[in-house]
Amino acid sequence: MTLKKYQEKRRFEVTPEPSGGEKTSKSASSLIYVVQKHRASHLHYDFRLEWNGVLLSWAVPKGPSLDPSVKRLAMQVEDHPVDYSDFEGVIPAGEYGGGTVMVWDTGTWEPEQPNVDAALKKGDLKFTLHGKKLKGSWVLVRTRGYGGSSGKSSWLLIKHRDQYAFGEDITEQEPYSAQTKRLLADIAREGGGDVDQASTGDPIFKVKAPRSAPKAGAKKTRVRR
Numbered sequence: 085m086t087l088k089k090y091q092e093k094r095r096f097e098v099t100p101e102p103s104g105g106e107k108t109s110k111s112a113s114s115l116i117y118v119v120q121k122h123r124a125s126h127l128h129y130d131f132r133l134e135w136n137g138v139l140l141s142w143a144v145p146k147g148p149s150l151d152p153s154v155k156r157l158a159m160q161v162e163d164h165p166v167d168y169s170d171f172e173g174v175i176p177a178g179e180y181g182g183g184t185v186m187v188w189d190t191g192t193w194e195p196e197q198p199n200v201d202a203a204l205k206k207g208d209l210k211f212t213l214h215g216k217k218l219k220g221s222w223v224l225v226r227t228r229g230y231g232g233s234s235g236k237s238s239w240l241l242i243k244h245r246d247q248y249a250f251g252e253d254i255t256e257q258e259p260y261s262a263q264t265k266r267l268l269a270d271i272a273r274e275g276g277g278d279v280d281q282a283s284t285g286d287p288i289f290k291v292k293a294p295r296s297a298p299k300a301g302a303k304k305t306r307v308r309r
């Protein structure tokens with residue numbers, strides 16, 4: 085696990101993303117979990133788990149699903165610095181990953197297996213999420229095929245059956261930042277980014293809504309895109 089690839093891809097004098105360094109000492113008992121919604125050339129959700137001082141990272145094009153019968157493709161990408169977990173903002177156009185980044189979900193995770201390194205090597209990592217949006221038991225399973233030459237490996241992100249599993253579309257229902265309650269369009273506007281591009285990642289029915297976040301307990305209208 086190294087940040088070399090992460091650092092090689094980015095120009096830190098241009099992008100506001102953290103350059104990454106040694107992990108600042110945090111309690112080893114709480115491992116960071118974060119999902120960053122990223123409207124770059126394509127919308128995707130970057131799923132990250134802290135392990136061995138970095139954030140192991142997977143790009144999930146369709147985002148997570150709470151339905152245990154749904155398997156979501158998750159392409160493993162370069163490890164990110166732990167500092168990246170609260171990065172929300174605009175990566176300048178033309179830079180690596182140029183576009184708008186939202187902290188879509190945040191919290192901690194716990195492995196469900198005693199030997200995480202062995203589980204990662206085997207390609208079958210079972211874990212529990214304690215996020216604001218995603219909770220309960222999940223698995224990442226590496227698949228055969230794809231990505232051999234690109235060095236990326238493809239995995240599937242799957243919800244296990246438990247009290248947090250259900251069939252609704254969490255990405256549609258919960259489009260706001262877990263950190264600032266903003267939509268992608270808000271983050272782009274406030275960060276000097278491309279608002280029109282960012283807004284294509286927000287649910288259509290939310291874009292023209294008032295700027296304020298929904299009231300706690302308010303009923304959300306479900307509208308299909």
Ligand code: MN
Nearest residue numbers: 122130143181
């Ligand atoms: Mn990304």
